[in-house]
Amino acid sequence: DIQMTQSPSSVSASVGDRVTITCRASQGIGNWLAWYQHKPGKAPRLLIYAASSLQSGVPSRFSGSRSGTDFTLTISSLQPEDFATYYCQQANSFPRTFGQGTKVEIK
């Protein structure tokens, strides 16, 4: 199985900050990576697919990138509605696997 190692597990940030979350795959997955935002009591929301493609309706302050088996989600200017938990997920092979999650908290 492909392991997805996400870091950090939590980050404290202020509105307007730039936030970066990293996900490392245990083996090559090409660009088969997605990022999700999850708020308590709500369904998860797809933000980024194919490592760097922005899902329709998602603000442009969210971006994704890839370097080998390392993937990054960047929020360029954190907004109040962005405080949530973020997950990466590999879509390269079964079983699909998620990272452990990164909770973005208010500083």
Added chain:
Amino acid sequence: EVQLVESGGGLVQPGRSLRLSCAASGFTFDDCAMHWVRQAPGKGLEWVSGIDWNGGSIGYADSVKGRFIISRDNAKNSLYLQMNSLRAEDTALYYCAKDKRNQGLFDYWGQGTLVTVSS
């Protein structure tokens, strides 16, 4: 508008069975692979199972393989998860999720149905 509505959750004793359903609308159901994803209390997201458009390709997480069965009825626009030999560690909120263009990632999710396994 895409809608996914899960049902069938509840309190069940260890070793018993439960069947979850997901009613889909707002898209061409038989064009899409579908999945179940769960979140245990205080834990992260865990993919449980996925099925392609006609049931020809199915996958399971190791944690549920041999106990859970995914299926679909395209005539009823419905997805199912038959959960057998339930364990306390299966306690979770179970989400139904639509596959984005059969790429193995999830562009629409339901609100979830809660399964609690306890004696």
